[in-house]
Amino acid sequence: MNKQKIIYLNQGWDFMQKGITKLKNILEGLPEPQFSSEDYMMLYVTIYRMCTQKPPHDYSQQLYDKYRESFEEYITSTVLPSLREKHDEFMLRELVRRWSNHKIMVRWLSRFFHHLDRYFIARQTLPPLYDVGLACFRDLVYREVNGKVRDAVIFLIYQEREGRQIDRALLKNVLDIFVEIGMGQMEYYENDFESSMLKDTAAYYSSKASNWILEDSCPDYMLKAEECLKREKDRVSHYLHVSSEQKLLEEVQHELLSVYATQLLEKECSGCHALLRDDKVDDLSRMYRLFSKIPRGLDRVSSMFKQHVAPEVTTLVKQAEDAASNKKAEKRDMVGLQEQVFIRKVIELHDKYLPYVNDCFNNHTLFHKALKEAFEIFCNKGVSGSSSAELLATFCDNILKKGGIEKLSDEAIEDTLEKVVKLVAYISDKYLFAEFYRRKLAWRLLLDKSANDEHERSILTKLKQQFGGQFTSKMKGMVTDLTLAKENQSFFKEYLSNNSNVSPGIGLTVTVLTTGFWPSYKSFDLNLPAEMVKCVEVFREFYQTKIKHKNLKWIYSLGTCNINGKFEAKTMELIVTTYQASALLLFNSSDRLSYQEIMSQLNLPDNDVVRLLHSLSCAKYKILIKEPNTKTISPSDYFEFNSKFTDKMRRIKISLPPVDEKKKVIEEVDMDRRYAIDASIVRIMKSRKVLGYQQLVMECVEQLGHMFKPDVKAIKKRIEDLITREYLERDKGNANLFRYLA
Template sequence: MAVNERKIIDLEQGWEFMQKGIVKLKNILEGLPETQFSSEDYMMLYITIYNMCTQKPPHDYSQQLYDKYRESLEEYITSTVLPSLREKHDEFMLRELVKRWGNHKVMVRWLSRFFHYLDRYFIARRSLPPLKEVGLTCFHKLVYQELKVKVSDAVISLIDKEREGEQIDRALLKNILDIFVEIGMGQRDYYENDFEAALLKDSAAYYSRKASGWISEEDSSPNYMLKAEECLKQEKHRISYYLHSSSEPKLLEKVQHELWFVYASQLLEKEHSGYHALLADHEVENLSRMVRVFSKVLIFLDPLANIFKQRVTDEGTALVKQAEDAADGQKADEKEVDLQQQVFVGKLIELHDKYVAYVNERFQNHNLFQKALEEAFEALCNKGVGGSSIAELLATFCDNILRKGSSERLSDEAIEVMLEKVVKLLTYISDKDLFAEFYRKKLARRLLFDKSANDDHERSMLTKLKQQCGGQFTSKMEGMVTDLTLAKENQTSFEEYLSNNPNANPGIDLTVLVLTTGFWPSYKSFNLNLPAEMVKGVEVFRDFYQTKTKHRNLKWIYSLGTCNIIGNFEPRSMELIVTTYQASALLLFNSSDRLSYSEIKTQLNLTDDDVVRLLHSLSCAKYKILKKEPNTKSIAPTDQFEFNSWFTDKMRRIKIPLPPMDEKKKVIEDVDKDRRYAIDASIVRIMKSRQVLDHQQLVMECVKQLDPMFKPNHKAIKKRIEALIARDYLERGKDNPNLLRYLA
């Protein structure tokens, strides 16, 4: 026998030694008088297990020790833990359970150290459950399975007491519910099946009773909701203090269902305190609460948003009707109609401000309410008002703000704010290109006739439009502003040219604005036969311009010109501010005392429409510079005209307006023409990239591409497709006529 051969430890002897250690551990856990484990005690127990597991067969007792580990835990639970739990009830049972679960975890931890060699080698080789798992399984099988229903009921009873306002030990509940989670070893199955399901059922019943009582007691929706919202807040606190976070959506859904869903219709429709009533009475806090509360109940979000949308629509429609009624009552007075339309735009802006504030402040900027507001205003802003589109009215509204001498002068800051609000309304308008054309026409008049109150505001508005609608939207308008600056520089050069060339004398004070055709709206251009007094000026300017460039042709737009001429009347001379057409007509009377309608028309080379307009302004309007025979209020081709030499007025300087032409029709025609080009370009772009495409798909893609500027109707697109087929840009498929092919 070798000297170093280890003595065999048999099972009974070894386990008897281990039992002493286990008893000592139990005594410590039970609080009995016992010395703590020293490192020597621990090492002796560990080495005993090690030796018993590393002896050669048949003395390797690994399996037996593994079984005895489980048996010792089961024996302790059966003899000590269960009796102590069975004799206690309710909260006392819960406290005992927390203590026993804590002791059990300590016991498993210490025993796992003593039996550690089993975990490292024996269990790993045999693929058996680890010692810690065996410890949990013992507690689950013997304690948890027996007490889970009692524990769950006791916890829920405490939660209900807390709901009624009693103070409870939240830390105790947290520790108990942690047991449900820990016993599942990382899974929430036991927590969900053995506790959470019962909690949800109890919560639904509890809040069903509460809601039933409140709804019959309370006269007003806000009072009911105040209570209900407080309950919801308390449930959230409960979750944060002791329930598992995974319970939050399920518990809140149960509470919301009983408090909101079941009684939502009654709350919404209460006569004096429902949603409609709160909206009408502008009860901010109660309205916010109602939206906040119901925003949690998904099925009621849509009805709430629809009620809100209908409210906005009704108020907006009332504004439109009010404006149309005012326009009908003022048919004869165009100025009054314009004023009423501008008042309408102001009220529309106020309405938008009001309900944007509702959405932001009272509805927590919820996207459903944003969408409801957008849809209501899109429908509203794409209606006609008294024969005018809101796109046109917005352009006119801006013109009134930006023009010199507008009736109500706003501060610079107020103007900026108002322009910002107009641009926000513009986002709802489908026909943004129509607004752009009206705005461009009015901007052109402000720039050309020096009617713009402030250049900074003009540029600021263009910047706002550019940010909202893109660079293409404002490119022509920006070109106009730049063009005018260059035109003024050009005029300065012309004046220098005249001072340096004494022979180049136009004979009159002449100011010419040279503009780029592409930027500005199109204007009628006639070969007006200018009076001799003006012809020289035109020739001198043409000679000057040719010194600057020989590659550009000047096209004179006399319809935009103004002249200051002296009228030598018998009472006294007066300065007349007139258009170029009016001046040309008046200057004919320097060489003739009397002229017929046809003579004036022939000498000026104008159309009947233009001759009628200018002769009416000079002989039938406020200032009768010409006398007409017969003396009627309308112009006829048989009329005769004379210079009214005895005309007089208290002013020494008068402006004789020419009746404005109806530009609306021309703007709409121009926009329609531009749309045809835009649709053609879009179709060609799409087909060039796709080569072959289904007819319906092409229409849909075209609508999508053009939508930011205007909403083309399908009929217009189909018409342009036919036109492009006729011009050999596209062809239909031979086998399938709905298939279109691009022809390069």
Template sequence: MERKIIDFDQGWDYMQKGITKLKKILEGAPETPFSSEEYMMLYTTIYNMCTQKPPNDFSQQLYDKYKDAFDEYIKITVLPSLREKHDEFMLRELVQRWLNHKVMVRWLSRFFHYLDRYFISRRSLPGLGAVGLTCFRESVYMEVRVNARKAVIALIDKEREGEQIDRSLLKNVLDIFVEIGMGEMGQYEQDFEVHMLEDTADYYKSKAANWIEIDSCPDYMLKAEDCLRRERDRVSHYLHCSTEQKLVEKVQLELLVTHANQLLEKENSGCHALLRDDKVEDLSRMYRLYHKIPKGLDPVANVFKQHITVEGTSLVQQAEEATSNQTTNGSGFQEQVLVRKFLELHDKYMVYVNDCFMNHTLFHKALKEAFEIFCNKTVAGSSSAELLSTFCDNILKKGGSEKLSDEAIEDTLEKVVKLLAYISDKDLFAEFYRKKLARRLLFDRSANDDHEKCILTKLKQQCGGQFTSKMEGMVVDLTLARDNQLKFEEYLRDNSHVNPGIDLTVTVLTTGFWPSYKSFDLNLPSEMIRCLEVFKGFYETRTKHRKLTWIYSLGTCHVTGCCPTAIQQC
């Protein structure tokens, strides 16, 4: 049995009734929802009109009528309702009309679904959903976008001034700007974002010009930080997430970059003042504000370097003046105080680098360059290399002026080695240190062998193995010398006939490790000559490939004289 042919007018009249009912529902008129039977009848009507044989296949006409249905509704109902409202009321109407339109697209797409399945795919035409959204974009969005944008930006500015606004409304409006692009962000960016960013720049340019004149640096930074937080908050509530970076950069430019020098150099409250007054929290805030700005930390690091340089140079000048006026405390006292102050200064500003400036390499560099300036100045004719080696000597020798616990000594030595990194002539330090080390080792003035080894290990880590090779050789020589002395005493016990009858202690040194000492002939008593010959005989039993050269200037001799009343040592 053949299916009855439906002519176009008859079929479209039936569809028109369904579309009219849908419009009434959208407008809030009293109307019963579509039943499943009604839906099936509407779908079937489209199906039948599209599957009839030509010339009764009305697919193209129905496709055109589908678009006309939207155009008619927009022209007669939607646009008039939008044109009679303004500002926030217009935005609310726009949101409602957009929601209604999406509902209309969803229902009509169901009614006309057969077109999507076959006719549209075969002809490569825009789908029903795309046609519906395009109608709204071309007829509604293009007309209201400017007014909508202005209304949204006006509300944002009100919120910036502290007024309460309907954030959900803005979110819904801006979602229209996004969704109308149908997967592309062009509409949102060109029709809203660009203009909003321009308004943001103007807004904060005005604010910054006022704040920079009346606020202190800490107060200004608090306001800037709060503004950035609020702008990020706006993104999380109603702006698109892709806007955040651009928005933050605009605010940073107007509040922080443009006025950076003026802010950092503010008298009595700028970066110098914050460092001077130990305003740790404010300095941390300064870092947080500027570290994400390209090269934003450069001027901060420069001020940091200048401040440390001034403070360090002042310490040098004070030491110079104190040394020239020094009448008490002995020679070199002020120089030792200076090194201690250098260490304290370094500790202080390393805390800033690590805590306030989050261990940023730029501030490590600034600290290093500042210390290199004043750590290489001479004080009372003494170079920093000499001062540092003397300071170490005072710590490591018996009876030194630095009375510290073992733990404090190790900590101080580590700091000294760090300070050495800023000394330009490290080889000069090595020479001074080696001479003082030699005196401590040869004259038994070293307070603790472990401390001697500790600093050599730290120096080796800092400056390399070649830097400490001679010093390490000196320490090894002394260890070997003790073993050698025990062997010598054993030799004398086993060979009593060669015992010179005098207690003799000999320290054998390796020429290349130790400082150069002058060797000269000395007219020794026969008893001493006998001692030297005995030791030479012993030494030749241990090695025949080393030549002994006696350095009399480093030796000591204890002569005990018997007197009637007492025993005196000379």
């Protein structure tokens, strides 16, 4: 076997130089045949042999150095001179061509010298051939020309911003050099190009904005700003690196929007207030889109939205207060009509601005919050002594009861109830609304005043969806109670027909309710007339046959009676309360009774006796004659049956004067709040076992905040009560630390 001949360095490199020269000629466009596979193999094998010969003829290090020197010589002799003689766009084109050729040269030489990469470089942990080739261009070409290139590119971008056509493909290729020269890192692109480009962008748009803000209306300015942002985004997609997009847009947004935000939004005839006033929904949507992109931009827009809406709410409230004070001397139903009109106007105003929140402002929470805060003057202040909770509950009552003030279609009722629930969500003390609504619902149910059971159930469903099952649990129980009560009445009729020896003597309807669901009502041991006593006994016997171990508690203050009044002119049917009926029946056995005698025989407290006697002797229907004939009831008065009373109707209803239940409602709400605070504290402590006072208060406020704002003093009082009841105990070493007692 023949021993292979040694290739010496000079001999081998001379052969390699011929191949490298041929490659350079091809790159320079000189007439030169392409590399054949045989040419390529000869060059590759030459390097291979020179690297695998035994020392001292292993020329790996020398070839590694000559690889780099080949690039350096070509760049110094050919590339740099060609770049130095060109300027601006021509220089950019030449750079792109030279970079493209350089990458080809690196690729070919890397193949020729591939054996170095596989063995020598790997063992010596030297930079790979490809990186060495690129580094040569970076150190000799890029470092010299990058400043001129950057300025030329920025100038072309400026020209494009000014409306001139430029070669975008050229810019893309040039900027790719800034990226590729980093060999996986973005520092060259960012430091040598991007930072200057961003400064130039800021200066450009700062100049534009300073003119536009003076010359243009707010909508026109926003159109220009939006178009500018769109074009800058377009630039990124065509030639800037994708990593520049956010930084570039932030610069433009800062100069066009952040700097002039206040001035733009407050433009007198075209700013945010004017756009809202003139219903410019497209411009408002654009305002949202633009200001959502800048820091705290939506804070400013939502604040102005609130400032625009709040005065309209304030005006409505003031008009309602003025109207209420003017109507004080008028009839109560006229005042009620005014309240109904006021709530309707509040709903209409909310309807007017809610679409802006949902559509123009993309349903953003900041604008829902702004709308809520704008309506707070109504929701948490009320009108002329009536809280918004009471007004909204009364409004619902007038819609849902028979013969209400408003006559609406079924669809309109559903729509209105939906809107009321949205307003209730703004009220800080939702328990107050719940209690007022519950009392109104109770009267509708007990007096059969509900116009439509479906609507009653519908609003309860809406309230449950908005505020949770606990909010409506008692109300749902009331509706269920009435259904059961009707069934119970049917059973009672059946009981009477099956037991002919049992009879109440007079027509009797009893509604049995569950105490926990209904508002608390006064219950006195009224001395019933004998006829009514028999009725009570008969029903009690029936009920005990059906349900044992349950006590019936009679609420006479809710009862009604139909009695016949025999007057000289004619006999008339009187529809009265159980209290009134009991008082009138006293005159079957007495012609004349004093106030004290009536009170004693009925066993009722003063205020109830005054109310019922006033309704019978001083109001519209004077069934009793009072001595002396004054408009007020006093303990020294005497009463006689008015046999001469007459009316064109044969059937009249004698109502009791209305009782202001506000105080009672507030007391009920306070009680419910105490229970809610107790439950919250116990829930928290049960899960945490041990907790400090401040943390317990904070978590309790957070838990209950969606229903009402609990007072810290009230929470402290409930904690003390729970300690007394042995649900909690104080830590012996720290009085501000509490433990849960299972």
